[in-house]
Amino acid sequence: MTVKIHDTPDVQNFLKAVAGFDEQGGSHRAKQILHRLLSDVYRLMDDFDVSPEEFWSAVSLLNELGKESQFGLLAPGLGFDHYLDMRMDAADEQAGLTGGTPRTIEGPLYVAGAPVAEGEARLDDGSDEGAEVMWLTGQVRDTQGKPIPGAQVEIWHADSKGNYSFFDPSQSDYNLRRTILADAEGHYRARSIIPSGYGVPAGSPTDQVLKLLGRHGQRPAHIHFFVSAPGHRHLTTQINLAGDEYTWDDFAFATREELVVDATRIEDAAEAAKRGLEAPFTEVVFDVELASTADPELQTRHKRPRALEDEAAPSQREPAEA
Numbered sequence: 294m295t296v297k298i299h300d301t302p303d304v305q306n307f308l309k310a311v312a313g314f315d316e317q318g319g320s321h322r323a324k325q326i327l328h329r330l331l332s333d334v335y336r337l338m339d340d341f342d343v344s345p346e347e348f349w350s351a352v353s354l355l356n357e358l359g360k361e362s363q364f365g366l367l368a369p370g371l372g373f374d375h376y377l378d379m380r381m382d383a384a385d386e387q388a389g390l391t392g393g394t395p396r397t398i399e400g401p402l403y404v405a406g407a408p409v410a411e412g413e414a415r416l417d418d419g420s421d422e423g424a425e426v427m428w429l430t431g432q433v434r435d436t437q438g439k440p441i442p443g444a445q446v447e448i449w450h451a452d453s454k455g456n457y458s459f460f461d462p463s464q465s466d467y468n469l470r471r472t473i474l475a476d477a478e479g480h481y482r483a484r485s486i487i488p489s490g491y492g493v494p495a496g497s498p499t500d501q502v503l504k505l506l507g508r509h510g511q512r513p514a515h516i517h518f519f520v521s522a523p524g525h526r527h528l529t530t531q532i533n534l535a536g537d538e539y540t541w542d543d544f545a546f547a548t549r550e551e552l553v554v555d556a557t558r559i560e561d562a563a564e565a566a567k568r569g570l571e572a573p574f575t576e577v578v579f580d581v582e583l584a585s586t587a588d589p590e591l592q593t594r595h596k597r598p599r600a601l602e603d604e605a606a607p608s609q610r611e612p613a614e615a
């Protein structure tokens with residue numbers, strides 16, 4: 294049985310009532326958006342002849358996603374994060390703000406307030422036994438190639454099991470998370486460990502949705518960055534390490550050609566000693582170019598809910614009162 298009732302006056306009036314068009318209060322924008330969204334879903338229900346069983350199983354899936362805080366995980370899987378990037382890229386192009394290292398998705402696992410270091414930092418706490426040492430360096434420059442001294446480079450990544458500190462309570466506070474202020478030549482240096490890629494939890498609601506689409510939920514090994522400096526556009530990006538099975542098949546659609554970086558194994562003891570390390574280790578070099586802008590709004594990361602965003606880190610807090 295197929296019924297098509299969406300365009301009838303009854304349904305159209307019903308949609309207006311549901312969206313609060315007859316009410317004084319509420320938000321005009323919310324009403325407009327909900328009206329459009331509901332109208333599209335109602336039409337979809339007609340077009341695909343959605344049964345009550347299908348509808349209520351979708352409601353149940355949404356409840357499960359919420360219970361496990363997985364909307365932030367499903368969103369990149371359904372391309373929303375990348376679509377927002379595509380829209381921002383297009384807006385930049387329209388405003389003539391081209392050039393610089395490309396942006397890519399932030400993901401849901403940033404934690405604000407990581408310890409700040411000048412020039413160089415060690416990101417790992419040394420507890421990830423057997424993990425390969427990573428020496429991650431780079432230079433922050435403007436689009437003319439001029440170094441940006443003091444640029445703020447915030448780095449976060451997963452451990453060798455693909456887990457992030459804070460979200461994985463077994464790790465120490467801010468493990469694999471640091472803010473490094475670039476030196477006088479714009480260089481930053483980080484000692485850490487090679488992260489592992491990871492997948493959405495097997496059997497989770499996000500996994501269930503991806504399975505319905507015949508897709509996997511795996512990400513390649515990657516490292517997140519926020520890079521900023523006064524007078525320059527804030528950059529949210531991440532690098533994917535070359536050679537990972539999923540480098541070009543990321544379920545979160547974060548891979549961009551310019552952001553695939555070689556991970557070079559170095560076994561020479563003399564080379565290791567130059568960096569204050571022992572061989573073998575893996576070197577990753579990621580130089581960053583920031584576009585300039587006078588607009589202060591573009592110089593900071595856009596607002597969104599983030600872990601500990603509104604709380605200062607212990608290192609940045611005012612001294613406690615005695």
Ligand SMILES: [Fe+2]
Pocket residue numbers: 400402515517
């Ligand atoms: Fe990540």
